[in-house]
Amino acid sequence: MTSTRPLRADAVRNRRLLLAAAADEFAERGLDASVADIARRAGVGKGTVFRHFATKNDLIxxxxxxxxxxxxxxxxxxxxxxxxGAALLEFLTVAAHQRQQRDLSFLHESGELPTEVTRAREEMSQTVHGLVDRARKHGAVRADVTGADIILLMCAPNYVASYVPDASPDLWRRYLAIIFDGLRPEGAHPLPHPAPPTP
Structure with missing residues (x-):
């Protein structure tokens, strides 16, 4: 992985450009996107890429x-x-909007990722469970909904909308609203299956 020393302002700028360019290239070309194309898109040389990220996996x-x-x-x-309740909906909205901008979910399956990513995923899981616990205690979501349910549902609005040819870029918002209505306690019926284990 990259050095933990503080980066100079120009190095910080180059790193941000590289991450944005790489995200765009991977979104368009998948894992076959080349380092040369990423560098070209970012407006830097290949050497700059490798100064920040020793390997393509480090960049991913x-x-x-x-x-x-x-x-x-x-x-x-x-x-x-x-x-x-509004906080949980806002979090799901931000997560769905992030994926709508660039669906890079396949990068998570690209190979072994470093411990920093595992740590961040665990932190996100704890955050989601905390948001759900608070919403549940305040009666904003049904009592049988768990953090594990919400983690799985985070991808659902974009996944559903992806099946509609030439869909509006905001179609995911419709399905997020349907999902959130289903999370509310009003009119809820018992669920036919227990929640999965915590991811």
Whole structure:
């Protein structure tokens, strides 16, 4: 992985450009995207890529970590929100919007990712469970919904919308609203199967 020493301002800028360019290339071309194409898109040389990321897997891990860390930052703020139901909906909205911008879920399956990514995933799981616990205690979501349910549902709005040819970029919002209505306690019926184990 990359050095933990603080980066100069130009190095920070180059790293952000590289992460954005790599995310775009991977979204368009999949894992076959080349380092040369990523460098070209970012407006830097290949050497700059390898100064920041020793391998392509390091670059993939950095993108995944960047996305999870962004969600964790949002989640940490929402854990302090006064309306737990609105906080959970906001978190799901941010997660779905992030995926709508660039669906990079396949990067999570690209190979062994470093411990920083595992740590960030565990932090996100704890955050989601915290948001769900608060919403449940305040009666904003049904009593039998768990954090594990919500983690699985985070991908659902975009997944469903992806099956519609030439769909509006905001179609996922319709399915998120349907999902959230299903989470509310009003009119809820017993679920036919227990929740899965915590991811």
């Amino acid at each position: 891990a950095a993108i995944v970590l960047d996305r999870i860390d962004a969600l964790n930052a949002v989640g940490a703020e929402l854990l302090e929100a006064t309306d737990p």
